[in-house]
Amino acid sequence: MSRSDLADAFTDDSALISYVAAGDPSADATREYVEALVEGGSDVIELGLPFSEPVAEGTTIQNAIKRALDAGMTPDAYLDLVRSLDVDVPVVCMTYYNLIYQYGTESGPEEFVEAAADAGISGFVVPDLPVDESGPLYEACREHGLDLVFIVAPTTTEERLDRMLDRTTGFVYVQGRLGTTGARDEMSDDTPAALDRLRDADVPKAVGFGISSGEQAREVVASGADGVIVGSAYVDLIAEGVENDDPTDAVAERLRDLAAELKAGATASVPEPERK
């Protein structure tokens, strides 16, 4: 596949950004799952490169990462997997900084960014790399034409937000609630406020953390988001498949259905309930 511009994914209608952990439970399964997610309507794939210490993740994704590592996923295998994907949407690499830093023969992010760009990655989300420490990765991304996506948290101050927006290309990852990743039943009350203060920012805004249903996707978009990011809800389906020893294509089918539901929610034109 060839690398595409991340921001383009947001041009048509509200985007669906779908996360799975690469190698959970195998590279081949991930390939099928990613393709199913795209078939279901995903506009961006956020593909997790599993790290042994996933401090920003909730239990669901922690377990997914453990399955992937146990199955032997490595940065090189990850890049092979990316290369082998037959999808026409951008793929963002979600990982922790140490893996980026260690890759190759010299310390520092350059070698991994180059290899990722070469494999077809469009950008990075690095949850343990706040803007303050992002200089070297930002520079490497610029050099190779990749986007570096920052996460804006409910706690982010105006001053920090400004610094992030200075370096933002692609889209902004709006963390919809406090805490770590994980599917929730309800949208956080914080989401509208979080989006509100980004109203003037000239980049697409995608909301993540806790979205698991079409209805939630609809609410988030109605609050002003340009896209929704979903991860744990898919991973729950994968975990269930592993537990029940379901065939990969059955799991892929379920992922496709959920993606379709989410995409439908995200693109529904119904106004948000409060404004009725």
Place this chain on the structure above:
Amino acid sequence: MSRSDLADAFTDDSALISYVAAGDPSADATREYVEALVEGGSDVIELGLPFSEPVAEGTTIQNAIKRALDAGMTPDAYLDLVRSLDVDVPVVCMTYYNLIYQYGTESGPEEFVEAAADAGISGFVVPDLPVDESGPLYEACREHGLDLVFIVAPTTTEERLDRMLDRTTGFVYVQGRLGTTGARDEMSDDTPAALDRLRDADVPKAVGFGISSGEQAREVVASGADGVIVGSAYVDLIAEGVENDDPTDAVAERLRDLAAELKAGATASVPEPERK
């Protein structure tokens, strides 16, 4: 029985002083045992009044005391037992000071000494009452004509020995070795020296702690003792009887035999081997 003078027991030939714990394993058994010990040749009976904390005793007599207490032996029951004895030798009460001190309505030794004298006791051996603390008991004994027997230990200094001899009537209890009571296979090397320094003392000297055979008794007498004191060796036979549930008269028979062996040893005219 009537009270007799303790020192008289030493007038004929070398005396055998035999100890059992009153009430081990019952008052009736003790009566039979005492009578058997006298039949066997005992010249003095040292009858233990069991105390819950027998700090000067070895394991054998500790266990005897526990059996006696468990069977309900009390100071009053002890005095009843003494009154009921049908023997013509003096009976010495061996006990700890707290029982003497607590008896009756007022604190102090007077009431118990009076009651003991009345019951036919000839004297006291109180292993936790050194001469330094013996004033009140000594006075009470004098008043009621009882002997207070002191224990001379291998560690006893000349100065202490003099103080003890000042208050000694009846006989001197020569502790033949360091430690606590208990049958041993061999005579302590300390015994001749212990007796030697009492050579000039004008009271009978009886050696105890560890004597269990006629041969040992013979050696002790050959070293200059006027008598031997035996306890744990008898108590071992009683304990064995309790363990095997032997009839009282069978145990009494064994006690009689052992007493006879000891008496024979104590009165043997064979000179001590070293002097041959």
Place this chain on the structure above:
Amino acid sequence: GKFGDYGGQYVPEVLMPAVEELVDAYERYVLDNEDGFVDDFRSRIREFGGRPTPLSHADNLSERYGFDVYLKREDLLHGGAHKLNNALGQVLLAKYMGKERIVAETGAGQHGTATAMACAYLDMPCEIYMGRTDVNRQRPNVFRMRLHDAEVNPVDVGSGTLKEAINETMRDWATNVEDTHYVIGSVVGPHPFPAMVRDFQSVISEEVREQSRERLGELPEAVIACAGGGSNTMGAFSAFVGSAALAGAPEGTQDAAPDVDLLAVEAGGSSLGVDADEGYAPNSASLSTGTEGVLHGARTKLLQTGDGQIVESHSVSAGLDYAGVGPELAHLVDEGRVEPVNVDDDAALEAFHRLSREEGIIPALESSHAVAYLEQYDGDGPVVVNLSGRGDKDLDTVVEESTARDIDGAPTMEVFEE
């Protein structure tokens, strides 16, 4: 060697010369600082033991009671309790006396551990007697003693507890009296032990007086200490009574301070009194309820039957579970200088939880009795509670007993349910 009618030397003759030798050594080294013994002791208990221990203001308890509560932190002494003051003092004295071997008895293992620790430090061979039952239920303390290279001799006689251990230690001492010193663990036994142990422990009240002057600007209204045998009690009281006699005390710390109330808190167990028929007292309140008698070398107050048989005492705290008490305490109670009070097992457990929860200090179950008495105290303060030891050793007992008795304020342990 007497405290009024109490005290004395009721021991087998075989031990009397050793006791007399010890009296002589006590007078020369401890009272007169011969060869700088006391200086050496003070320096070692400071450097090795961690003295002075702090006097901590208990902010939350003070708020609860409406008067200032201070805790004398013997729980911070090396080994976790005041026991080391005495053990180090005696083992050092034995060394000065030229003794070559130490024996000691232990019940729950605290005194045995302190003695083993002092012996390792001072390079003295050490044997500890401990009842078989206690060996099996106090494994960590047995580990400790063995780690300090002490021999631990299990005593298989009788019930295999403290009483049998004392007998066996006496027996060893009586057998090896010439080169061996018996480190008695409390202010009990024949003279000079009650006076000598008190003096080694008197560093506690010396410090309380100095620290009170600095921190409170005055002496406390009362000092509260738990009393089993009474070594921490006498340690906490002696400088106020004026009976401490350890050379080299800072000026003014050893004069009698009659205005300071001294409260000895005994283990009320499940109820007071003695069941003579069963030979059992469901408490260890010998100062409050005992009668005069002779035990383990001294005349003192005892839990005994009318006949004079010593009864089995009881307390949820193994360290207070003793039928006798130090003769000097018995005397001070008769004189009215020390007030004996008591709290029951449940109140002690509640206090254990209260201090752990409110002040971040887990007290020994012994010390919890002293803490518990604050609930009844009706003065205006400031009050010093002698926190004689830490409660690490008591965790299992407390968790188990608190559940069994449904103790107020005990935390749930649901965390263990998967």
Place this chain on the structure above:
Amino acid sequence: GKFGDYGGQYVPEVLMPAVEELVDAYERYVLDNEDGFVDDFRSRIREFGGRPTPLSHADNLSERYGFDVYLKREDLLHGGAHKLNNALGQVLLAKYMGKERIVAETGAGQHGTATAMACAYLDMPCEIYMGRTDVNRQRPNVFRMRLHDAEVNPVDVGSGTLKEAINETMRDWATNVEDTHYVIGSVVGPHPFPAMVRDFQSVISEEVREQSRERLGELPEAVIACAGGGSNTMGAFSAFVGSAALAGAPEGTQDAAPDVDLLAVEAGGSSLGVDADEGYAPNSASLSTGTEGVLHGARTKLLQTGDGQIVESHSVSAGLDYAGVGPELAHLVDEGRVEPVNVDDDAALEAFHRLSREEGIIPALESSHAVAYLEQYDGDGPVVVNLSGRGDKDLDTVVEESTARDIDGAPTMEVFEE
């Protein structure tokens, strides 16, 4: 927030504002003593914690080695280890910051216990995250935390050990960041934690310098401390390095003292190196053998695969068993100021027994590593070993491992055979 190339703030954005707020509070309260914070801390760690801890001359070890060995007795600090210096400092700081709730992770339970203790004392609600496996194998520490009224949240994910506990605590902090402070237990994590924890622990080396002046008349030739995360290490070294920055230090105790050798003793485990295929290192020697990387908020030396996956570390001492190390230590090693050395599991066990037997002090297994290094030390002394904690918590492990490995100098435990 950097130590050369090390350190930094690699944390999720959601936490960054809290981290920045903490930096501000650190600078105002800890560095500038605003509102008398440092005075308050110093007074409380003295009164509640029992500082200063003694510097004990180890008579028998000194004789063994032919040079003077001194032990800095953090084992006597309240709670039994140096951990309280930091826990008390941070909980007090959180109070000054107006935080209403404390969370902390714990592995073996030492840091959780210290934090729970400080929270009880300072009346702060407290939740501790602990892996399920650790909960089950560290019952006494769980009891302690519960007794101090801390919630203990077992973490059922993964292997149920420290790593998962850290993740869950981060998750809690990320969720409740507005009113909650996360008390990190070592000189790790994002700035200001490594600097702040070092400063709270720097009371150790402050005291060592003062006590050396008084007792030795000079500074020691070397200071030896064990290094896992490195909090006791930095506590023992910082005043000599000149990096300690806690307000109110006695004059001259914080200037760099370049002549004093600083030896960080790591857990050599069973052997050095990393088995990348198995994701396992049979040691915890990240300073000696690790490579640069980013973990838990900071750039530092790590035990990792070539890919950058963190490996499972190992040590017989749970408290040293960590794949990272404080960034300042990593820097000081690169600078040549601190020499990283290591001793293996067996040597640490032997040292545990040696100190227990020869000096009457049962060291924590962590601290036993520092003691073990004396066997290799080839200077002339005097040497100060930071005895970071006591070994009560390690008794079962040591007895079991010593038997299994047939460790030299381990006592027999025949006493338990009836």
